[in-house]
Amino acid sequence: MLKFNTIRILFAAAFCIAMVVHFMDGPVHWWVWMMMLVCLTAILAWGATDISLSFFTPVLNKGVTRDKVVAISFDDGPAEAYTPEILDILQQHQVPAAFFCIGYRAAENPELLKRLHAEGHVIGNHSNSHHFWFDLFTPAKMLYDMRLADAAIENAIGLQPKLFRPPYGVTNPSLAKAIRQGGYTTVGWSIRSLDTVLKKEDELLRRVLYKVNPGDVFLFHDTCRITVQILPELIKTLRDKGFSIVRIDKMLNIPAYA
Numbered sequence: 630m631l632k633f634n635t636i637r638i639l640f641a642a643a644f645c646i647a648m649v650v651h652f653m654d655g656p657v658h659w660w661v662w663m664m665m666l667v668c669l670t671a672i673l674a675w676g677a678t679d680i681s682l683s684f685f686t687p688v689l690n691k692g693v694t695r696d697k698v699v700a701i702s703f704d705d706g707p708a709e710a711y712t713p714e715i716l717d718i719l720q721q722h723q724v725p726a727a728f729f730c731i732g733y734r735a736a737e738n739p740e741l742l743k744r745l746h747a748e749g750h751v752i753g754n755h756s757n758s759h760h761f762w763f764d765l766f767t768p769a770k771m772l773y774d775m776r777l778a779d780a781a782i783e784n785a786i787g788l789q790p791k792l793f794r795p796p797y798g799v800t801n802p803s804l805a806k807a808i809r810q811g812g813y814t815t816v817g818w819s820i821r822s823l824d825t826v827l828k829k830e831d832e833l834l835r836r837v838l839y840k841v842n843p844g845d846v847f848l849f850h851d852t853c854r855i856t857v858q859i860l861p862e863l864i865k866t867l868r869d870k871g872f873s874i875v876r877i878d879k880m881l882n883i884p885a886y887a
């Protein structure tokens with residue numbers, strides 16, 4: 630599997646071999662160095678942005694099961710605009726879900742958080758700031774940010790989240806260290822809805838329902854109107870296909886709170 634440590638060792642070995650050749654057998658062509666740099670940069674960029682690779686840190690992206698179960702998750706809330714409507718739909722259809730909350734929004738909406746918890750949904754940490762440059766923070770600054778989100782969630786529901794979903798789904802060595810030090814379990818997804826981008830309901834439904842497999846984890850955002858609009862149809866279609874929608878921590882068999 631493509632992992633950061635493997636790549637690091639491979640490229641260090643390639644660099645050493647090139648250096649030996651350079652000094653023993655004459656200069657190595659500049660394009661060899663350039664190709665190594667380009668390949669390394671491309672692999673690191675791929676590893677950082679594709680959460681399903683678990684490249685820098687272990688990530689749970691889907692359940693290992695043959696049972697027809699799936700889990701739904703929502704990021705970036707709680708938002709006064711759409712989270713209550715999503716909760717109404719989930720309650721009406723008796724569907725449990727996971728909400729990866731941004732800490733400062735949780736601090737602004739403790740009542741919504743209490744409602745999420747009271748209605749049987751699980752709450753995870755999605756950083757406090759969801760800062761655009763979060764991935765350039767030092768490990769200590771990342772962990773401080775994540776702990777602020779923990780505190781906002783704990784203030785509302787009395788439980789400290791253990792599940793963490795990286796902002797933007799981006800991982801790197803600094804975040805891997807912060808996750809390790811904080812004792813979090815990193816949770817990704819296997820079906821990305823692109824609900825923040827797509828504008829047409831049928832297009833969004835087609836995209837997420839195209840190929841659903843046992844154990845899949847759906848990523849939505851409770852900050853998008855289109856997500857509210859497609860949710861009833863999504864639930865109905867999944868059930869028509871024979872799938873049960875379960876809570877992510879139950880499906881992955883992991884503790885949700887510390």
Ligand SMILES: [Zn+2]
Nearest residue numbers: 704705796797
């Ligand atoms: Zn997010």
